[in-house]
Amino acid sequence: MELPIKLSEQSREPIYHQIEHQIKALIASGQLETGTPLPSIRALSKDLEVSVITTRRAYQNLEYEGFIKTLQGKGTFVANIHSSLKREIKEDTVVRALKTAIETAYQHNYSKTEINKLFNAILNDQEGRL
Structure with missing residues (x-):
């Protein structure tokens, strides 16, 4: 699954924040529903042409904030958001x-x-x- 994320090199906002904010927006708008599988960190890094470290940081922050959940051996999914x-x-x-x-x-x-x-x-x- 390819996410419709557009990154801006000109933005003063760090790339991982751009990724986080756009995934949050996709979840909030209903484009990504609860339980939807997300691309792996490596796959998203490749799609966005950014480092795995950058994507991992975005995913870790999103998981910490409760927007996504990772199930060992199964993948990363959109969490149920109020x-x-x-x-x-x-x-x-x-x-x-x-x-x-x-x-x-x-x-x-x-x-x-x-x-x-x-x-x-x-x-x-x-x-x-x-």
């Missing part, structure tokens, strides 16, 4: 994306008014597609 935690993760994911977009806009010298105008235009466009 719906309130899923809501919290979904909100965190959206806030992070919006913060990144706003930082990018400010780096390109957009004003708050221009950012609001762009945001509303995109929001209206997306609503039209639903």
Whole structure:
């Protein structure tokens, strides 16, 4: 199984954090349901073209936080996550994306008014597609 994870070399966020946050988002959104098997550390490392150490660290953190569980000899699976935690993760994911977009806009010298105008235009466009 290949996970839809996109890593950014330009991000100041460590790669293992990027992996963690994206797996959490996939779990919170329901794209990865409870009990879904995850790729092995080696397979995910190869898919993402990162070191096994980086992927292992992400998996260890996710397991420590209760998002995944490893069963000896069987593999790693999505754990059962409470719906309130899923809501919290979904909100965190959206806030992070919006913060990144706003930082990018400010780096390109957009004003708050221009950012609001762009945001509303995109929001209206997306609503039209639903």
